Amino acid sequence: MKKAIIYIGICIVLISIASLFTQTTKGEKVTGKESDKRINYAKSDFTFQVTPETFALSITKDGKTETISEPQKKRNISNFKQSATEASWDYPDDKIHVTLKKQGDSLDVSIHSTNPSTSKFEWPSVNAPTYTLPIAEGKRIPQNDADWKKHFADESEQTMNELFSMKFFTLNKPSFAVSFIMPDMYNNDLVFKAEPAIHFSAIxxxxxxxxxxxxxxxxxxxxxxxxxxxxxxxxxxxDTNQFKTLEQKAKENPEIRKLYGAPHAYLWNTRVLTAADMNWQQLKANIDNPLFPWISELLTKYNPDGSEEFQQALTNIANGEMYAYEKNVVLNAFQYILQLPQLYNKTIFKNPDAAAQAYIDKGVNKLHEQELYDLNKHLIFSHISGLTKPLNTWGDSNATDIIEEMHDAGIKKAWIGLPNWVNGLMNPKSVDTAVKAGYLLGPYDSYQSIQENPSIDWNTASFPDKTLYENATVENEQGKKLTGFLGLGRKLNPAVVFDAVKTRVDGILADDIAFNTWFMDVDAAGEIHDDYSKQHPTIQSEDVAGRMKRIGFLNKKGLVVGSEGGNDYASEHISFAHGIETPVIKWSDPDMRENEDSEYFVGKYASMDGSIPTKYSKIVPIKEEYKAIYTSPVYSLPLFKLVYNRSVITTHHWEWDSYKIKGQTGERRLKEYLYNTPPMFHLDEANWKLHKKDIISNSKSWEPFQKEALQHEMSSFEVLDKERLVQKTTFGANLQVIANFSNKNFEYEKKTIPANSAIIVQNGKKNIISTDNLDS
Structure with a gap:
């Protein structure tokens, strides 16, 4: 068929808005008045040309033409139609109908399949000198950059919902920028080619x-x-009613304002009975305590590996060996059996105290989770009271004491996450202490995976309803169940497990634990699925709706809700997100994930001694090739903050807190202020002592800065030098941050920006953020 070329255009006189913007040859600079009034950034005076057989598409503006989708393999076309503003045709072999329509300042493309079977269609195929992509916070990617070429050669196929935090991608063509915005990114994958230069297609x-x-x-x-x-x-x-500010959310839940100026911390109070609570010499003298054989029996039945270790530790202690290993085994055993409903045995616990007796009278099998833990603590204490500090002080050293020290040091705001709700239910005193200090404190929770056999050690993947493993898990089109996290168990379908969510949450909160925040793993990370199960077929939009329903349930309980990732399909529902600023770095690198002898090994998930697992506390370098991809300010853009600064507070993924990357703590500190990113850290007794001075000092600057920054749009972003190492952001009319990531001083508007520092200009007052000694 003879090639048909369509030329359709409408030139519309556009009211000039040039006075709102200025350009600089040093780099990007766009400054606009902060206003709720809509400012139009899109250009409508363009024309487009399309070749239907290859679906090549180009745009002409001001006499300059750019190809915005490259030609593909020729297809047969039929039913070609055109008018002054619209073109449409069919690809009969593919059962695809295409419509292009110029509407105001956008060109709308609709691709419709009439194939009842599962099918795929590739478009667009793009090629540009530079790309502006919402990868995490945002990236500027030159198509010939060596590090990015290697990255996309290794990671050539990616799911759009997981790669992008927002529903668009942009081509930086020589004459103008072209943004492809989607109503949603469901069922879209990207295929990257790195040679001869980076280009990609959407399928x-x-x-x-x-x-x-x-x-x-x-x-x-x-x-x-x-x-x-x-x-x-x-x-x-x-315009599509998908934007909600934090203040709008805070009118529904004022607790959200406790985030304003708060650093984010995970508190690892994983043992309610700690080494500091034990009188170890008394333990040695009471090694024949009748409680210990009962503990061994319970461990044998429910945790055989733990039982063998426990019995060996007791033997060692009896023989005069009581080292760190023996102490940890004993404490781990106590922590485990404190969670068992089978602990109470009237032949062992013959004289329970009044509190324990009240629970026993109620019926152990009728107790809420928090009540069960309290019963078990009283039962254990009644047998080992001489071996420990008073029961009401258990766990103070790694929880309550740290929270009190933070507050006494002048940290007025903090978000504190627990690795599990058990840590709060076992130590409600620490939760009360945090809430009284004005902090947010709550648990990590997850509904991504389910295990066939419930496990105390992985309770987020355990559910009382045994039918869920078969009846509520995701199947692919071939009928195979999708595996859960780390290839274990199965993936739950969020659209069909709301009752299980409600049961878990209501059970956790049954005794009025003072949790005032909740962190939902994965729900905003873009890992969504089609479920082809005949019992509950579910498309990706329904998967997301199920996730938002459970987040909405938590919101209605007055909890401040956050999630992993921060994908903007969740932006109206969450108040904070972990993973936008620093996502998980290179899952597939064996030096980081498997080779324990490598200097890059990030650490392990488990901790033998109850401290922070090394995956979160170990300070490690990252390879040079990953810096461009994950951390370098040269390639980073505050795209998410330019859109959502007043809507969602975003920070690092918990695997990559502010201190995690060796040699980059200072650089990341500057970026935290430049991008309005709360610092994140992991706390236990040792880590608090290690970072205490810096955390306290930085909080004095951070709190007033963020409280002001959150009141405004991020209204401008500027690159001030050709190396892209001096950058400036503006929040409203009276707050600016100028960050100098270079090793030399920089002069700007009669101000000297010292090397490796930032200057905050807030209401006319200057504050210098220094990174001296942070990486020493």
Missing amino acids: HTFPSINKDKKYEYKIFITDNNPVSIAKNYQNYIK
Whole structure:
């Protein structure tokens, strides 16, 4: 068929908004008035040309033409139609119908499949000198950059929902920027090619179970800078009623304001009975305590490996050997049996105290989880009271004492996450202490995976309803169940497990534990699925709806809810996110994940001694090739903050807290202020002592800075030097941050920005953030 070329264009006189923006040859600079009034960043005076046989698409503006989708293999076309503003045709062999329509300042593309079976369609295929992509917070990627070429050669196929935090990608063409914005990113995958330069294609899957077999793009032309690109996307989000500020959320739940100025910390109070609580010499003298054989019997039945270790430790102690190993085994055994409903045995615990007796009278099998733990603590204490400190002081050293010291040191705001709800239910005193200090404190929770056999050690993957393992898990189209985290168990379908969520949460909160925040693993990370199960077929939009339903349930309970990742399908529902600023770094590198002798090995998930697992506390370098991808300010852009600064507070993934990367603590500190990113750290008794001075000192600057920054849009971003190592952000009219990531001083507007430092100008006052000694 003769090639048909369509030329359609409408030139519309656009009211000039040039006075709102300025350009600089030093780098990007776009400054606009902060206002709730809509400022239009998109250009409408363009024309487009398309070749239907190859679906090549180009845009012409001001006499300059750029190809925005590269030609693909020729296809047969039929039913070609065109008018002044619209073009449409069919690919009969693919059962695809395409419509292009110029509407105002966007070019709308709709691709519809009539194939009842699962099918795929590739479009667009793009190639540009530079890409602006919402990878995590945001990246500027030159297509010939060696590190990025290697990255995309290794990671050539990626799911769009997991790679991108927002629903767009942008091509930086020589003449203008072209943004492809999607209503959603469901069923979209990206295929990258690194040679001869980086280019990529989007492949959409039309699942057989999805009756709405259509996907769409809105294509916008903007100025070629990140602020125009991000603010244009923000306009789209607002125009489609998907934007909700923190203050709007706080009107529904005022507790959200406790996030304003708060650092984020995970508190590892994983033992309620700690080494500091034990009188070890008394233990040696009472090694024949009748409680110990009962503990061994329980461990033999429910934790055989633990039983063998426990019995050996007792033998060693009886023989005069009581080292760190023996102490840890004993404490781990206590922590385990304190969670067992089978602990109470009237032949062992003949004289329970009044508190324990009240629980026994109620019926052990009728107790809420928190009541069970309290019963077990009283039972244990009644047998070993001479071996420990008073029961009401158990766990103070690794929880309550740290919280009190933080407050006494002047830290007024803090978000504190527990690795598990058990840590709070076993030590409600620490939760009360945090809440009285004005902090947010709550548990990590997850509904990603389910194990066939419930386990105390992985209780987030354990559910009382045994039918869920078969009846509520995700299947692919071939009928195979998807495996859970680390290849264990199965993946739960969030659309069908709400009752299980409600049962768990209501059970945790049954005795009014003072949790005022909740962290939901994975739900905002973009890891979503189609479920082809005949019992509960579920498409990806329904998967997300199930996740948002459970987050909404937590919101209605007055909890401040956050999640992993921060994908913006969740932006209206969550208040904070962990993983936007520093995502998980290179899952697939064996030196980081498997080779324990490697200097890059990030550490282990488990901790023998109850301290922070080394995966979170060990300070490690990252390879040079990963710095461009994950941390370097040269490639980073505050895209998410330019859109959502007033809507979602974002920080690092918990695997990569502010101190984790060797030699980069200072650089990341500067970026935290530049991007309004709360510092994150992991705390136990040892880590608090290690970082205490710096945490306290930094909080004095952080709290007033963020409280002001959150009141405004991030209104501008500027690169001030050709190396892209001096950058500036502006929040509203009276707050600026200038960060100098270089090793030399920089002069700017009669101000000297010292090397490796940032200057905050807030209401006319200057504050220097120094990174001296942070990486020494």
